[in-house]
Amino acid sequence: MTSQLAATTVVSGTGLARDLRAEVTSAAADLTAAGTPPQLAVVVATADESTAWYVRSIRGAATKTGIRCSVVDLGPDAPPSRIGATLSALSADPEVHGIMLQTPLPDGAHFADLAASISPEKDVDGANPVSLGRLGAGLTAFAPATAAAVLALLDHYEVPLAGRHAVVVGRSTVVGKPAAQLLLRRDATVTVCHRHTSDLAEHTARADVLVVAVGRTGLITAEHVRPGAMVIDVGTNPTDDGGLAGDVDAAAVSGLAGGLTPVPGGVGPVTTALLLRHTVESAARRSP
Amino acid sequence: MTSQLAATTVVSGTGLARDLRAEVTSAAADLTAAGTPPQLAVVVATADESTAWYVRSIRGAATKTGIRCSVVDLGPDAPPSRIGATLSALSADPEVHGIMLQTPLPDGAHFADLAASISPEKDVDGANPVSLGRLGAGLTAFAPATAAAVLALLDHYEVPLAGRHAVVVGRSTVVGKPAAQLLLRRDATVTVCHRHTSDLAEHTARADVLVVAVGRTGLITAEHVRPGAMVIDVGTNPTDDGGLAGDVDAAAVSGLAGGLTPVPGGVGPVTTALLLRHTVESAARRSP
Numbered sequence: 001m002t003s004q005l006a007a008t009t010v011v012s013g014t015g016l017a018r019d020l021r022a023e024v025t026s027a028a029a030d031l032t033a034a035g036t037p038p039q040l041a042v043v044v045a046t047a048d049e050s051t052a053w054y055v056r057s058i059r060g061a062a063t064k065t066g067i068r069c070s071v072v073d074l075g076p077d078a079p080p081s082r083i084g085a086t087l088s089a090l091s092a093d094p095e096v097h098g099i100m101l102q103t104p105l106p107d108g109a110h111f112a113d114l115a116a117s118i119s120p121e122k123d124v125d126g127a128n129p130v131s132l133g134r135l136g137a138g139l140t141a142f143a144p145a146t147a148a149a150v151l152a153l154l155d156h157y158e159v160p161l162a163g164r165h166a167v168v169v170g171r172s173t174v175v176g177k178p179a180a181q182l183l184l185r186r187d188a189t190v191t192v193c194h195r196h197t198s199d200l201a202e203h204t205a206r207a208d209v210l211v212v213a214v215g216r217t218g219l220i221t222a223e224h225v226r227p228g229a230m231v232i233d234v235g236t237n238p239t240d241d242g243g244l245a246g247d248v249d250a251a252a253v254s255g256l257a258g259g260l261t262p263v264p265g266g267v268g269p270v271t272t273a274l275l276l277r278h279t280v281e282s283a284a285r286r287s288p
Numbered sequence: 289m290t291s292q293l294a295a296t297t298v299v300s301g302t303g304l305a306r307d308l309r310a311e312v313t314s315a316a317a318d319l320t321a322a323g324t325p326p327q328l329a330v331v332v333a334t335a336d337e338s339t340a341w342y343v344r345s346i347r348g349a350a351t352k353t354g355i356r357c358s359v360v361d362l363g364p365d366a367p368p369s370r371i372g373a374t375l376s377a378l379s380a381d382p383e384v385h386g387i388m389l390q391t392p393l394p395d396g397a398h399f400a401d402l403a404a405s406i407s408p409e410k411d412v413d414g415a416n417p418v419s420l421g422r423l424g425a426g427l428t429a430f431a432p433a434t435a436a437a438v439l440a441l442l443d444h445y446e447v448p449l450a451g452r453h454a455v456v457v458g459r460s461t462v463v464g465k466p467a468a469q470l471l472l473r474r475d476a477t478v479t480v481c482h483r484h485t486s487d488l489a490e491h492t493a494r495a496d497v498l499v500v501a502v503g504r505t506g507l508i509t510a511e512h513v514r515p516g517a518m519v520i521d522v523g524t525n526p527t528d529d530g531g532l533a534g535d536v537d538a539a540a541v542s543g544l545a546g547g548l549t550p551v552p553g554g555v556g557p558v559t560t561a562l563l564l565r566h567t568v569e570s571a572a573r574r575s576p
Contacts, residue, residue, distance in 0.1 A: 112422075112425035112426065112427050113427065128421075129418065129421035129422045129424065129425040129427060130417065130418050130421050131421065132420070132421035132424045132425060133416075133417035133418050133419065133420040133421025133422065133424065134400075134417045134421065135421075136417065136420045136421065136424065136461065136465050137400035137417040137420060137461045138400065138461070139400055139401065139417060162484050163484045163485065163486040164486070165486075165491075171472055173424065173425045173426070177424050177472075180480075184459055184465075184480055184482075187482070187484040188484075189479065189480070189481050189482070189484070189485040189486070189491060190479065190480050191477065191478065191479040191480075192468075192472055192477065192478050192479075193477050194472075194475070194477070196450050196451045196475040196476075196477070197451065197477040198451040198452070198453075198477070203453075203477060
């Protein structure tokens with residue numbers, strides 16, 4: 001068992017996240033000194049506990065790097081019109097540089113419709129469909145932070161992408177689709193699988209790079225992984241003991257995969273650090 | 289040879305295009321009677337002869353279905369700012385319901401940047417990156433007519449897509465990427481290949497549905513096609529004798545493919561008919 005584990009690189013995100021936060025801290029200090037203190041606004045319209053946990057962790061990370069983080073909690077009964085109006089007001093506020101809309105949303109509220117009210121310049125989590133379209137068209141835009149974190153980890157571990165076969169499992173607008181776009185932009189051959197895919201293992205077992213973003217604990221086992229493949233696990237599924245589990249059965253693929261991100265400690269910390277980096281990038285463009 | 293050819297269905301677009309034009313003709317007559325004569329504006333900034341040919345064919349088809357088609361020819365030396373201003377003016381003109389920007393463009397002009405000036409409501413060829421993003425996010429938008437034509441042909445020939453493996457060769461913003469989005473939306477497992485793909489045949493030979501939009505005559509031969517696969521050839525490459533050739537070597541895959549679109553007479557006529565349909569759809573939304 002020990003020798004098996006030794007063959008799979010643990011693709012940790014903590015070192016990269018630390019480097020990114022150091023960069024952000026320095027940039028935030030410079031911006032603040034220049035009179036543009038960077039500010040991230042997080043809009044919440046749910047009583048969901050895991051959302052609250054995530055927002056607290058973003059706020060904590062922002063504060064530590066010198067970014068102001070305001071949380072606008074509209075409550076779980078907020079009408080969509082009020083959420084949209086809030087996003088528009090924040091878009092117009094010159095002191096706000098990054099805007100995030102949290103999920104889940106109240107019944108009747110449609111994420112992409114509402115996110116269209118976030119100014120593309122401040123859309124640090126790439127939620128506005130305009131950002132997705134601009135990414136696809138090769139124009140400048142913020143990618144959703146989770147998708148950007150997948151690419152940042154692959155680059156940090158110097159995983160070659162051009163001409164390689166990347167398989168993305170999951171086709172959400174926030175992770176799967178933008179990750180596929182980013183991989184395509186990097187000249188990978190990209191396959192997108194999802195719940196209608198008839199033989200998942202047949203596709204995933206061909207991947208040089210496998211990105212899994214589905215939200216089903218242990219979906220990916222040994223039969224799904226090509227020996228030596230780099231596996232990026234985006235899943236964050238709550239466990240009974242209050243922890244987090246990924247979409248990949250880590251024990252099953254250890255010794256088989258060339259590399260695997262741990263959950264927690266893989267994509268997650270990099271995602272938060274990139275949200276903050278996007279915010280200082282946005283602020284830097286506004287700074288006189 | 290005869291028995292080989294018999295096994296491959298000729299996936300003609302002419303019948304479907306005729307049906308679509310009949311629908312459009314009827315809708316255009318109703319709109320005109322109601323005081324909203326539908327109008328398509330085509331913006332040209334090139335002296336390219338094949339563009340001129342294409343624009344004439346669109347104009348001819350529009351006129352026959354009762355749609356007014358105005359061609360705004362800015363000449364091959366038009367500065368990008370003038371092209372953008374023209375697209376903005378047409379977007380603001382209440383008598384114009386559809387706007388197309390032709391390629392190629394003058395040096396220094398960037399298609400996606402300029403197309404961002406086309407009002408999404410009038411973006412009947414899905415050129416504005418907003419349209420691509422909205423498609424990806426599952427919102428209402430016009431797809432690029434060529435990509436929409438690929439899907440319309442597959443539906444017309446009742447090709448099942450959910451759970452099937454579709455391989456798209458080519459990743460352009462106007463065809464490959466939006467076709468991949470549309471196939472994904474229809475629950476196909478989708479692979480996108482391109483010039484960096486290391487072993488093209490290895491991917492394409494697994495496709496249930498193969499869509500080729502590259503612009504290289506005869507790129508796809510027998511080794512690239514799975515027996516019985518449905519092959520949609522989007523290529524329109526000029527031949528020495530003034531005709532058109534596809535990206536697929538039709539002789540080589542006849543008897544092997546389950547179906548193949550001819551070039552010309554496959555995707556092309558459906559594309560033009562869908563441009564016109566998008567224009568009447570846009571006009572209908574504006575009609576009192």
